[in-house]
Each structure stands twice: as C-alpha cells, then as structure tokens.
Amino acid sequence: MKLRIPAAAGVALTASLVLAGCADDSGAPEENSPSAEASAEASESAAAPGQAEPTEADIAAVEAIEVTGEVGDEPELAFDALEVSVPTTVVVDSGDGDELTEGMKVTMHYVAYDAAGERIGSTWEQDYPESFLLGDPTYELLTAPLVGQSVGTRFLIANPTYDAQNEPSTVVNLVEITEAVEIPARAEGEAVEPADGLPTVTLDDQGAPSVEIPDGYEGSDELVVQTLIQGEGEEMDAEQTITAHYTGWTLDGEVFDSSWERGDPFSRPLAQMIPGWIEGLAGQAVGSQVLLVVPAEQAYGAEADGSHELAGEDLIFVVDILDAG
Secondary structure, X not given: XXXXXXXXXXXXXXXXXXXXXXXXXXXXXXXXXXXXOOOOOOOOOOOOOOOOOOOHHHHHHHHOOEEEOOOOOOOEEEOOOOOOOOOEEEEEEOOOOOEOOOOOEEEXXXXXXXXXXXXXXXXXXHOOOEEEEOOOHHHHHHXXXXXXXXXXXXXXXXXXXXXXXXXXXXXXXXXXXXXXXXXXXXXXXXXXXXXXXXXXXXXXXXXXXXXXXXXXXXXXXXXXXEEEEEXXXXXXXXXXXXXXXXXXXXXXXXXXXXXXXXXXXXXEEHHHXXXXXXXXXXXXXXXXXXXXXXXXXXXXXXXXXXXXXXXXXXXXXXXXXXXEO
C-alpha cells in the first residue's frame, strides 16, 4: 500500500501522466516530446522493459515531426495528425553534459502536443521544470531513452493514450534534460539523541530503518518532529522538490509503505505531500534523517470514513532527505 498525495494541477500532472503512460496516483507520500540542425544525427528509439518495440512506421512518423527552436527554449513542433502503436522515442539533440545513469536526479523541461498537432502546454510556460529519479517506475518510459544519454539531450516521445471521449489518441512531448545530479544513498551527518518515549529507530547496513514502538504508545495529538541525523545541506522549503528514502508504519508496527523495500528513493514536490510531511520536513537540512509521528488529521483525516485506507490512523515515518531543489 502506498501513500497518496493530492493530484497536482495543470499541465505538469497531465504531461507526467502522458510520459508515464499508465502512471497512477499512488506514488510515495502521494495525493497524490527532429530539427533541421539535428536531421543528420542518428535517430534512436527505445522501449521500456516488457514494452513492444516501435514499428518502422511509428519511428518514421515521429522522425517526421519538425522541431524548431534553440536548446534551452521552448520549441515548436509541427506535424500532421499523428498516431503510433506503442510509445516511440526519437533523439533530436544528443547533449554534451554529464552522462545519465540510473539513480540520478534528472531535471527536465517538456512541451506537450495532441495528436492533431495542437499545443497542450509546457513546463517552460510555467517556468517550472520537473525532476525525477532516473529509474523511478512512475517514469519508466523515460528510463530506456535516457540511460547513456547526456545532459542537454532533447528527444521526442509519442505515446498512445485516450482523449476526453475515451477514444484512442496520441500525445507528443518534446523533452529536454537540463540537469542531472548524483543522489546519496542515505542520510549522512551527525547523530542526534532523540527525546525519551519515542519509537526507537535502528538502521541496517544500507541505512534502511526499522522501529521498535514502546508498549502502549498512543502517538500524539500534535505532530512530532525528531531529527535523528543532522545533515549539513541547505534547509529545504515547502516549495521545493524533495528526494527521499522513507518507511511508514502504523502504530501497531505494520509497514504500509517503504521506498527502501522498493529499492528506489522517490522525488516529488513537498507541497503535494500529506500535511504532516510538509510541516515536519520544511526547514530541515538536506542530508538529515527525521522521525515523524503524524496525527491522523495531518495524514489522511481524523475519521475512518472510508475515504482512504489509512484514514483515522496516526502514522510513523522515518525520512532520509537526500536532496531538495
């Protein structure tokens, strides 16, 4: 069971869902794209694991898209009505920055067009690039095209989807990778002695946490924020995207969600998290590990009314803040 963040508004979520193909709203604490210059460069297309390979017709259709505009600026796409049978990517510019490898935090800009060639929207328009961890299953359609490419790469991705009338359609994105950074594997810094009476946290050799909850522990009526490792990075704010490893428990000690168990940290805007995360993690230094005891009203609601599987539950989290930006 994964946590849920409220659905993000505007084109960012729309384009994310387009890029992710079948992404749902159940990620980490959740709710919840060839120019003339590049025509001589080799086109490349890659399929996600288990995904059928694009046909020659699919690749030709995407290669025929005209891309105008300089790297760093929102491009314009021009094409006739377009349809592909499977997600199809074609590299427009290879980039000359750092090589992209799985586990990197990757930042991208993108613009989206519908199958008729009409612009839907873009991150350039909002001046709000999107970051994700390369290899994150939510963005699996981007993993194969990007691994081994470089910062500065621009590529087109055409993705079969459905329109508002639930009719088969295609959405086209041009994606530009603007930055990529290595992310530490765990929190690093000075250990902090926690207050008495809180759940006891122990770490395995890789840094994954487990908790021992005191007998009779009933949580707290107010949010409990206990730094366990004091990082040395800059303080993050609620408007930033957090990259983190975490595990969450109910008060009976049951794990209900863990990025450690999935083997991948996650990267999401902090403002989209549950209120206890926003209040508890804003102002924390990057590199820190934080214990949160979150009352139900700052998680998924004080009443167990069926609105969420965890509604009415106080929750415990241990969060390693690996990056913020």
